[in-house]
Amino acid sequence: MAFSPSARTNELSNFSFALILALPVLVFLLLVVAYPLGYALWMSTHEISFFGGYKAEYVGLEHFADIWDSKKFWKSVRVTASFTVQSVVLAMVMGLILALILNRPMRFAGLVRTLVILPWCVSLYGTGIMFSQLAKGQTGLGTAIAAALGGTDAVNFVNRDWVIQVLAIGNAWNMTPLVAFFLLANLKTIPTRLYDLAAIDRMSPLETFFNVTLPPLRFTLFVFTCITTVLSMKLFDFIFVLSGGGPGTTSAVLTYQIYKESFKDLDLGYGAAMSFYLLAMILGSTLLLYFIWGRREASNE
Amino acid sequence: MASIHLKNLKKTFGQHVAVADLTLDVAEGQFVVLLGPSGCGKTTTLNCIAGLEAPTSGRVLFDDTDVTSLPPHSRNIAMVFQSALLYPHLSARANIEMSLRHSGMSADQVKSRVASVVGMLRVDHLLEKRPSALSGGERQRVALAKAIVREPSVFLMDEPFSALDAALRNSLRAELVHLQKTLNVTTIFVTHDQVEAMTMGDVIVVMNNANVEQVGSPDDIYNNPQTKFVAGFIGSPPMNFFEGAFKSENDRLTFHTGDTALPVPDALRAKLDGSVEALTSVGIRPQHIRIVEAGAESGINMEVYAVEHLGKETVIILQSEAGDAYRVLTDPGFKAAVGERVALAPDLAHAHVF
Numbered sequence: 217m218a219f220s221p222s223a224r225t226n227e228l229s230n231f232s233f234a235l236i237l238a239l240p241v242l243v244f245l246l247l248v249v250a251y252p253l254g255y256a257l258w259m260s261t262h263e264i265s266f267f268g269g270y271k272a273e274y275v276g277l278e279h280f281a282d283i284w285d286s287k288k289f290w291k292s293v294r295v296t297a298s299f300t301v302q303s304v305v306l307a308m309v310m311g312l313i314l315a316l317i318l319n320r321p322m323r324f325a326g327l328v329r330t331l332v333i334l335p336w337c338v339s340l341y342g343t344g345i346m347f348s349q350l351a352k353g354q355t356g357l358g359t360a361i362a363a364a365l366g367g368t369d370a371v372n373f374v375n376r377d378w379v380i381q382v383l384a385i386g387n388a389w390n391m392t393p394l395v396a397f398f399l400l401a402n403l404k405t406i407p408t409r410l411y412d413l414a415a416i417d418r419m420s421p422l423e424t425f426f427n428v429t430l431p432p433l434r435f436t437l438f439v440f441t442c443i444t445t446v447l448s449m450k451l452f453d454f455i456f457v458l459s460g461g462g463p464g465t466t467s468a469v470l471t472y473q474i475y476k477e478s479f480k481d482l483d484l485g486y487g488a489a490m491s492f493y494l495l496a497m498i499l500g501s502t503l504l505l506y507f508i509w510g511r512r513e514a515s516n517e
Numbered sequence: 518m519a520s521i522h523l524k525n526l527k528k529t530f531g532q533h534v535a536v537a538d539l540t541l542d543v544a545e546g547q548f549v550v551l552l553g554p555s556g557c558g559k560t561t562t563l564n565c566i567a568g569l570e571a572p573t574s575g576r577v578l579f580d581d582t583d584v585t586s587l588p589p590h591s592r593n594i595a596m597v598f599q600s601a602l603l604y605p606h607l608s609a610r611a612n613i614e615m616s617l618r619h620s621g622m623s624a625d626q627v628k629s630r631v632a633s634v635v636g637m638l639r640v641d642h643l644l645e646k647r648p649s650a651l652s653g654g655e656r657q658r659v660a661l662a663k664a665i666v667r668e669p670s671v672f673l674m675d676e677p678f679s680a681l682d683a684a685l686r687n688s689l690r691a692e693l694v695h696l697q698k699t700l701n702v703t704t705i706f707v708t709h710d711q712v713e714a715m716t717m718g719d720v721i722v723v724m725n726n727a728n729v730e731q732v733g734s735p736d737d738i739y740n741n742p743q744t745k746f747v748a749g750f751i752g753s754p755p756m757n758f759f760e761g762a763f764k765s766e767n768d769r770l771t772f773h774t775g776d777t778a779l780p781v782p783d784a785l786r787a788k789l790d791g792s793v794e795a796l797t798s799v800g801i802r803p804q805h806i807r808i809v810e811a812g813a814e815s816g817i818n819m820e821v822y823a824v825e826h827l828g829k830e831t832v833i834i835l836q837s838e839a840g841d842a843y844r845v846l847t848d849p850g851f852k853a854a855v856g857e858r859v860a861l862a863p864d865l866a867h868a869h870v871f
Contacts, residue, residue, distance in 0.1 A: 407600075407602060409598045409599070409602050409675075410602055410604070412564075412567070412569045412589075412596070412598070413596070413598065413602050413604075415568075415569060415588070415589045415590065416567065416569075416589045416590055416594065416595070416596055417590070417615050417616060417618065418590035418618070418619045427604050427606075427607070427615075428604070431604070431605055431606035432605070
């Protein structure tokens with residue numbers, strides 16, 4: 217590298233200076249992002265076997281083609297999509313409601329805000345254990361409520377019909393506080409006089425919401441829809457702890473499927489190829505969000 | 518057009534009294550300015566008139582109709598707020614039309630009404646822009662158009678010009694007075710700026726600490742302030758106050774302030790009635806004081822603190838030995854050095870005694 221100081225001024229150009237400042241980060245990113253990504257790409261085009269000696273045989277795009285034809289894969293895509301949509305809708309709606317409640321004048325507002333942010337501080341692993349206990353038949357809320365109402369049967373929600381909803385609720389529980397706090401920050405910027413103007417203009421509460429409250433939130437809503445979408449699609453530990461992809465494969469999202477193929481069935485190449493499908497799905501859905509929603513909001517700013 | 522009558526209006530927030538007991542009659546077509554420092558209750562009063570806040574007690578009447586319990590939109594008012602409040606996501610046109618949404622007018626009627634108002638305020642070229650794309654002055658014009666298009670019987674304005682720069686404020690001030698006189702709509706204008714109040718109001722209501730200090734025309738308020746607060750609040754540069762006592766000796770009346778005894782002219786003597794011995798405060802406007810040499814007889818010794826050249830006149834700011842500031846208006850040519858010792862010779866014929 218040639219950071220030779222200029223002969224005339226003995227000073228670095230702006231670009232050189234920026235490069236020197238950024239160098240440690242660039243090296244770090246190269247190590248933790250570029251290298252694993254490249255390695256995964258290499259794996260996805262190889263058949264890797266461990267037994268009878270480590271072997272890696274080049275297979276081209278065979279893994280990608282196999283995955284495309286796999287029913288299990290498309291089932292996982294559907295499960296991922298369903299889980300993501302439910303998580304995101306729940307987190308955004310609950311976040312908005314929570315923000316609106318927190319924005320009202322109340323006693324002990326500081327204490328209430330502290331309590332509300334707490335779910336966000338719980339690790340996803342912990343959240344998984346908690347919601348698994350809450351939803352299971354032996355320990356869960358369902359059984360407790362049924363018993364209180366005089367029932368005798370255990371009510372288990374970790375079943376084929378409800379496991380995705382249980383997962384989405386737990387995931388949303390964890391993400392909602394962050395959404396709520398960013399929306400609350402936006403709500404605080406609305407001049408209170410704008411509500412007076414709405415009253416003079418004879419707006420109904422609903423019209424006031426759409427004309428006064430919502431406009432400054434819309435961009436944040438878009439950003440957090442993207443963030444929660446990405447977080448939900450790449451979520452693994454929480455699902456691993458809560459349902460382990462089950463019962464059967466009803467909650468086997470893509471991340472779980474990748475884990476299973478790579479580390480249980482030890483088909484690293486196949487798993488790596490599938491992780492690129494996940495990457496494509498994440499990129500595709502955020503781009504789609506941007507084109508149908510974000511672009512409009514950005515031009516409104 | 519409507520006349521407005523406030524009857525014993527009172528508004529409290531918990532223990533805090535925002536408006537104590539306000540009775541005020543505003544005639545049709547009058548431009549009334551509520552003037553006072555922040556926290557004096559002027560905006561709360563305006564909110565009660567608008568119906569945005571319910572008074573704790575007392576009544577609000579428009580003409581003979583009691584509107585105390587009517588919601589804002591049923592009072593046929595229009596309001597312009599500080600910093601030109603508009604819906605940020607709507608175009609200027611949509612903002613203006615929002616005022617007519619529940620008027621029951623046809624689309625054509627709305628269109629022609631908007632067209633005439635935007636012409637009047639010269640905002641026709643701004644209609645498709647959003648508020649964020651408008652300058653402060655343009656936004657305020659659009660906000661005015663939004664208010665006027667309703668053809669309300671009362672205009673309520675809450676410091677609409679306070680966020681604008683001085684030059685813009687000047688031109689909008691004249692424009693608003695002109696519009697108000699042309700449309701002849703009863704207007705209540707809230708401000709803390711006494712220049713704004715003096716230049717625009719037919720009637721000024723000076724408020725302080727939840728109470729009305731004085732109601733009167735600008736001339737009346739300036740020339741005959743009823744309280745020391747009004748005297749000190751109105752006028753720029755502000756009035757000077759000398760603390761002291763009147764003493765009567767051998768039929769000669771003098772005003773003693775510090776070590777100085779000033780003879781009281783007959784003009785002031787006529788205004789004083791009996792209570793001349795008491796400690797009192799005498800207010801004199803900056804233009805009624807001359808600067809004389811230090812040590813002169815009947816002069817109050819001071820030091821020059823600062824000099825402000827305003828072109829058509831010069832303001833000399835002086836500091837007394839006690840550290841109080843006094844302001845004197847002089848001719849533009851007046852020379853004074855900071856730190857120079859001089860004396861003040863107030864013309865007691867123009868004094869206000871409190």
